[in-house]
Amino acid sequence: MCWLGIQLRLHDLWVTDLGWNKKVGVVHMFPKEAEIVIIGGGVLGSSAAFFLAKAGRDVVVLERGDRGGEASAGNAAFVWSLTRRPGIDVRLAKHSLEIHQQLSKELGGIPEYRRCGALLVIDDEKQMPIVEAHLKARCADGFPLKMLDPKEARELEPLLTDRLLGAVYSPIDGCINPIYLVIELNKRAEELGAKFCYHTEVCDIELEDNKVKAVVTTKGKIKTNTIVNAAGSWARFIGGMVGVKIPIVPYQMQMIVTEQLPPVLSHVLMGASYMVDEYEKEELAQKEEAGFGCALVASQQLSGALLLGATWKDAGYDKRTTQEEVEAIARENLRFLPSLKHVNVIRSFANSFPFTSDDLPIMGYVDGVEGFIMAAGHCGHGICLGPGSGKLIQELICDGKTSLPLEELRLSRFH
């Protein structure tokens, strides 16, 4: 028994400390220490890792699943500033749009980023004053938004219904292939020296005098002085490990994908109901009846598949789609794009998106825990804001200051 005990312990050592890969028989050294540990291998973590590795920093990324398993790989694929509110919200979006453009060149166009233009489609009188006020405020900020009448909108996007009231056009918005973006960022960051540990879950964070000292994972412990919490919807659990309350909650969003078609949509489309916050009591009651919200989101990927959405609800971390929501998405899209009725839907997906109460991400150092940086809570805009946020995190770590001040995004705003 004693002998067996030793054997088992030795085996444990192999598996945990060295990350021994029993299938290949090759020993990958699990890192014992790192300058920076990023928790989460989604678009936030991958972007931060890419820019940090590029700046010559020693980075380890810990990912619980495999490449692109969560919301970073399954979302609306929008790189979108149209509905962002004046202030830090739209400044972040604008900054990230620029980073996207640079990154696209750097990654050889692989993520399929396109500034194809966006339309916010209005189909209800009640939406008009709110949209117009938004347009006015944003144009005053110098954004090239333009109100189109139904005829102009249909000239840009001929499949749109003639029952539109109008649309807001933004020439700088567009879409991307989120899966390719994340996978390519991972690959490039690895080439630049970042280490990605997949299937590695964080169990604890060790502090000393309120300073980050080490990350304890299912594969071993890594000594570090700097942690970036890029765990998206799960960021609050990482916060719990350092005794910090992080007000990020998961919201589920569902979408559907169609078969591949020749080019039929040249812009990305969103229903104005997304940005109209104040619902009439009656409408709100109807939404409660259904148990989920639903509005138009539509774009065509380069593959030819249409990405259509979306419904959203409070469903924790449930990644299953439901019949009601898949059907509601089909109805909502046909309401705006009736001629797509014979197009086949080939799958649906759902993911948990990290939300905060003010619809802004939580970024920057956290008071009271030295070396702990937040980069999560992008409220369904992670793909759009991820690369920009990753760049800002790199600047924060390398230069101590950022090209876009993060003061308004710090966790302390909630406390």
Next chain:
Amino acid sequence: MRGKYSTGLGERRGIELMKTELAIIGAGPAGITAAIEASRAGVAVTILDENPKPGGQIYRQFDEGFSIIDADMLGRDYSRGQELLREFGKVAHKIQYINHSTVWGIFDDRLAYQDGKKSATLGFDRLIIATGAYDRPVPFPGWTLPGVITAGGVQRAVKIHRILPGSKILLAGTGPLQLVLADQIISAGGQIEAILEAGNINWFSFLPGIWRQWDTLVDGFRYLRHIWNAGIPLLRNHIILEARGDGQVEEADIAEVDKNWRPKLHTRRTLKVDSVCLGYGLVPSSELALLAGCEHRYVRELGGWVPLRGEAMETSVPGIYAVGDGSGVAGSKVAIEEGRIAGTAVARSLGRLSITEAQDRIAIFQKHLSRLKHFCGTLYEISRPRPGLYELARKDTIICRCEEITLEAIETAMAANAASLNELKRMTRSGMGRCQGRICGPTLFEIMSRKEGSQANEPGAFKPRPPVKPVSLDVLAGNPTSTS
């Protein structure tokens, strides 16, 4: 995007949901017998079937307008099917049979299906999944050329539509189903250039395995006699390596293989043919059981995923049963017994049979089953796909047909340490198309798990996502149950 209007998981209010005690997906031999047993015991049964009439692939019935004047051509399976369908006919008035319906999702205790031009919902207390199997896709250079057809497709064309696949036909594959198909093509007047049997099958070695399966034995000899009489070369240890042609198959390269089905290249030669029928066995259709959350295991002999099941065909999800070829390709006779067991078990679980009644009945079916299982074991062993079959593709051979992903792209992703089918899907798009990986999934599993030094010895299954079969937007939009 914005979450503030959400109010938690929704319950539809005030809308009548169609409900049944037992829903059965698929009206092949397994589904039919399950319905017969459950219905006899007084269970309210609803069967959903993609076809116009019950019978499944094997007992496929003819569309209106066809009259059967040469039932003999259709084989003995057909007449066995007639018997079963007569039995079904006796209880049919008590059963709700929804034809032309495609189940596209299972959501807890309800399933979503396409019924004609609309999507519909059916609530159930118990569910029996009897979805059958499909032809194993085998990628080799030229396999996407028009003229390369799977055996099931050819069989359907010959039996139902009376269409031959070509005028110079090559059969390539393994197992006795090839003989059945050859017999049907010969009877329909088709010209077969050669039959390639990949295995080293000595037909008499079957004898111990199929001992007491007299009718099978008689069938087998009858098929062989027809083939010999027609002077068709039956080449053992031979596989097809490549199909070539300008826009359609014009010739095919074949070669002798070793016991691992790896070709002996000096034996390579070319046959002039205009169509190739691939009969490398069947893969269970497990997407609905996977979607329902049933635990599965990969069976190498089948080259596919099958649900874990108990004695009464129950899966790991309470209330869901799985029977027939969709749970382990073993043919119609096994499917019939499994269906009877599941139907009886459901009746028992709903209190329509006493424990002893149910146990007695199930014991009889189990006895039949154990006799058949011996035979199946032999069949499995001879037709088990060998590694050589998955080494035929070249770098530029398409593996995923929907997304046109080549072997080269897949090998690149594997070199970048893709660890599972789902990760491979995200990295290459293979399995992202309209078949959801039914075609490329089995091949990719074998390629990934067999690669030396691969990190992916257990690459898992593609995650099925509803709709598991394509459904048009207007059909989805037209569900009266979810429109209020």
